[in-house]
Amino acid sequence: MIFKVFAKEELRSFFDTLASSNKVVGPVGIGKDRHGDTLFAFEDVDRFGDLRLDYTTTRLPAKRFFLPFRESMASFSLEKGDWKKDISYNIDRPHIFFGLHPCDINALNKLDKVLLGSAYPMPYYAVKRKNMFIIGIDCTPQPYCFCRSMGSDTALHGFDMFLTDLGDRYFVEILSDSAYNLLKNIRTSDPVEGDHVHYMKVVSEKTRKFVTRVDTTDLTKILDMEFQSDVWKQWGDRCLGCGTCANVCPTCYCYNVDESVDISLQRATKDKMLYSCTVIDFAQVAGGHNFRPERHSRLKYRYYHKHRGFVEAYEESLCVGCGRCGESCLAGITVPEVIASVRGEEV
Amino acid sequence: MDSGRQQSRTYLGVPLFRPRVGFFELSSCEGCQLQLLNNEATLLDFLSLVEVVNFREAMKERSEDYEIAFVEGSVTREDEIERLRKIRENAGILVAFGSCACFGGVNQLKNRFSLDWVKNEVYGNSPIKTDFVRPLEAVVKVDLKIFGCPVKKEEVEKIITHIALGQEVVHHKYPVCMECKANENVCLFDIGEPCLGPVTRGGCDSWCPTNRAGCWGCRGPAEDANLEQMEKIMKENGFSPDTILDRIECFGGFSVYAEKLRKDLGDSR
Numbered sequence: 001m002i003f004k005v006f007a008k009e010e011l012r013s014f015f016d017t018l019a020s021s022n023k024v025v026g027p028v029g030i031g032k033d034r035h036g037d038t039l040f041a042f043e044d045v046d047r048f049g050d051l052r053l054d055y056t057t058t059r060l061p062a063k064r065f066f067l068p069f070r071e072s073m074a075s076f077s078l079e080k081g082d083w084k085k086d087i088s089y090n091i092d093r094p095h096i097f098f099g100l101h102p103c104d105i106n107a108l109n110k111l112d113k114v115l116l117g118s119a120y121p122m123p124y125y126a127v128k129r130k131n132m133f134i135i136g137i138d139c140t141p142q143p144y145c146f147c148r149s150m151g152s153d154t155a156l157h158g159f160d161m162f163l164t165d166l167g168d169r170y171f172v173e174i175l176s177d178s179a180y181n182l183l184k185n186i187r188t189s190d191p192v193e194g195d196h197v198h199y200m201k202v203v204s205e206k207t208r209k210f211v212t213r214v215d216t217t218d219l220t221k222i223l224d225m226e227f228q229s230d231v232w233k234q235w236g237d238r239c240l241g242c243g244t245c246a247n248v249c250p251t252c253y254c255y256n257v258d259e260s261v262d263i264s265l266q267r268a269t270k271d272k273m274l275y276s277c278t279v280i281d282f283a284q285v286a287g288g289h290n291f292r293p294e295r296h297s298r299l300k301y302r303y304y305h306k307h308r309g310f311v312e313a314y315e316e317s318l319c320v321g322c323g324r325c326g327e328s329c330l331a332g333i334t335v336p337e338v339i340a341s342v343r344g345e346e347v
Numbered sequence: 348m349d350s351g352r353q354q355s356r357t358y359l360g361v362p363l364f365r366p367r368v369g370f371f372e373l374s375s376c377e378g379c380q381l382q383l384l385n386n387e388a389t390l391l392d393f394l395s396l397v398e399v400v401n402f403r404e405a406m407k408e409r410s411e412d413y414e415i416a417f418v419e420g421s422v423t424r425e426d427e428i429e430r431l432r433k434i435r436e437n438a439g440i441l442v443a444f445g446s447c448a449c450f451g452g453v454n455q456l457k458n459r460f461s462l463d464w465v466k467n468e469v470y471g472n473s474p475i476k477t478d479f480v481r482p483l484e485a486v487v488k489v490d491l492k493i494f495g496c497p498v499k500k501e502e503v504e505k506i507i508t509h510i511a512l513g514q515e516v517v518h519h520k521y522p523v524c525m526e527c528k529a530n531e532n533v534c535l536f537d538i539g540e541p542c543l544g545p546v547t548r549g550g551c552d553s554w555c556p557t558n559r560a561g562c563w564g565c566r567g568p569a570e571d572a573n574l575e576q577m578e579k580i581m582k583e584n585g586f587s588p589d590t591i592l593d594r595i596e597c598f599g600g601f602s603v604y605a606e607k608l609r610k611d612l613g614d615s616r
Contacts, residue, residue, distance in 0.1 A: 034539035041531070060531055069529035081360070240545040240573045243521060247528035261512060263392045263504045265358050273529065279521045280571045295571060330536055330545060330580045331573075 002174040004188040005195050011163075011170065015048040017185045018096050022133070025065055026098035027055035045098065053099050056142050057322060061250035062104055065095055066128040067111070069247070069274050073124065073257070076268040089127040097132060099163075101139040103147045103322040105155040107250035108134075112158075113314055114253060124272075133178060136162035138202070141209040144323030146336055148207070149214040152320035164202055171199045214321065214336045215343060216307075222343055223308045227300075231341040236296020238331040243276030245302065245325035245333070251318050252276070277302045303338060356395055356511070363511050369401030369413040370444075371434055373427045374454055374480070375420030378497045379445035380404045386500045393504060396511040411437050415510070417444040417493075421451045422481045435487040443483045446496040446565050450599030453496065455480040459596075459609075482599065491516060496565035496598055499551055519550040522569035523562050527553035535561045541586045543594050546572035546601075567600025574604045588612050 018024060026045040029038045029052050040055040042062040068090070075086045108129070115125040136159040147153040155162065161179035164171040171191060174180050191199075246252040256275040261268045275282060278298045283291035292298045310318035319335065326334030340346075356363045370380050383393070384405055400410035416438035422428060435441055446452040457465045458479050466475055483489050493503060509516050519525075523544035527534075530553050535542040542561035544553065548569045555562050568574070574595075581591045592612065596605035 031533065031538070033537045039533055039537065059533065059537075060528070064531065069531070078359075238573075238576055240522070240524075240576055241569075241571050242524035242545045244524050244528055247525070260505060261358075261508055263389050263396065263508050265356060265392075265508075276525070279525065280569070281520045293571075295573065328534065330534075331576050
């Protein structure tokens with residue numbers, strides 16, 4: 001890994017260099033909530049001044065840029081008694097992601113394992129993923145963040161460069177050739193001993209700020225043992241089955257496919273929509289049988305996929321601890337509380 | 348079906364059944380029918396899939412010879428019962444078209460009051476025949492419901508296309524939240540607005556929440572809607588029992604739950 005430092009004001013010209021010929025996506029403020037706190041979202045950014053690199057957590061993850069909520073997989077047109085199929089991967093140029101937190105970078109790394117690493121990679125994802133340039137940035141742990149428990153508080157790979165705020169300078173980790181070459185456009189210098197010390201101080205301060213923890217010790221086994229536990233029923237009684245947890249999750253990738261014929265009967269489309277395992281008909285199969293007709297069984301399987309099945313398959317959980325699901329759940333169902341209750345701890 | 352009849356369309360070489368359809372209205376604003384007529388860009392495509400033989404809002408001709416009847420509105424008068432039974436006899440398939448037909452709609456709000464009070468409030472001393480509001484299925488068998496106030500034209504077109512192609516008509520079972528999130532909206536509870544999106548059947552593409560207006564439940568309950576939790580959430584977010592009740596009983600889709608809620612609140616109001 002190559003490290004550099006540069007003065008903060010250099011970042012604006014770095015942004016301008018990138019934005020002049022690329023599409024830049026980054027955190028921006030989109031209004032205030034009822035408590036007066038700023039709501040953040042990942043949006044297309046044209047001006048450096050619109051970026052809010054001090055953002056807490058966006059309500060929705062950045063996945064809509066590489067796993068859109070809705071996406072056309074193919075369209076068909078009828079012509080002269082014959083038909084034609086068109087496939088578009090729905091991306092026309094690379095995207096620069098300016099300011100992703102470690103949790104969201106780790107989420108991408110997890111998605112890669114499923115969507116790129118399997119026997120049948122998903123081209124709709126791959127094309128977008130392979131055309132990303134990612135600038136990570138450090139964050140301040142929020143009360144709902146438990147990324148440290150999930151091993152996602154730092155990103156080791158999956159980005160081009162990563163910025164850490166050292167007050168008047170940025171400390172930058174460089175992972176890719178393109179980042180190295182692009183950084184030649186601004187004034188950088190090699191870090192000195194003082195920068196290393198400062199970096200380590202910032203990191204240890206960040207670590208001390210975590211207040212929420214999830215005990216993952218032996219969790220796969222405990223989940224196996226507690227499959228019939230009453231706590232699932234209790235959480236299921238609260239669950240709305242609205243699918244919001246999966247929709248705001250940076251690692252949920254399940255989807256439904258819908259084929260529809262246009263009313264002109266001249267065109268048809270095959271569309272994908274991100275779906276959620278907590279929604280009533282997620283496990284309904286042809287013939288009408290529903291394997292998980294009850295809310296508690298659907299909620300349970302969401303936890304089993306993320307914290308048991310995925311761990312057994314990939315030796316890591318399919319959760320980065322960003323806390324978005326708990327923050328968005330109107331019924332107040334949070335991962336730390338659910339896991340603690342399954343472990344028999346006081347909630 | 349009558350195979351000798353005019354078949355104007357084929358799909359992948361297969362001739363399509365083009366049903367004769369009628370549109371009718373009982374007590375309603377006729378807004379659902381208007382939605383169809385408003386869809387000018389695809390109106391001709393729509394008409395090529397069905398033969399409209401009765402549509403008072405759109406044409407002069409009347410025929411009682413139809414296979415599918417789309418009935419908008421709720422039943423509020425004796426003569427409407429007669430009409431509806433007649434339509435049911437004529438039609439092979441009867442479709443409840445819009446929230447009034449499916450649940451009673453906004454009209455059923457009057458069921459909360461005495462008929463005398465309602466008549467006097469609206470019509471004063473003029474004599475008027477009116478009864479409590481009922482959805483179509485309280486009077487006749489309903490084969491298909493199309494939800495919404497008003498119905499969503501894209502959804503109606505999709506249903507018509509499915510009927511023409513002989514495909515099953517399936518409604519979304521999930522609540523409005525699914526589409527609201529897909530539209531990347533800020534949750535209305537985050538900005539302090541009440542919303543029934545978590546318990547209301549989706550398919551509207553979160554029409555109201557996308558425009559920053561909380562859902563009023565016009566499409567009725569989603570399957571497996573957790574109304575007990577919804578009530579708790581509304582309370583936790585500082586909304587009064589009356590705010591909750593107003594929304595729950597506005598369109599009649601949640602009538603069983605609304606009645607229970609009204610009873611529970613009875614003493615405290």
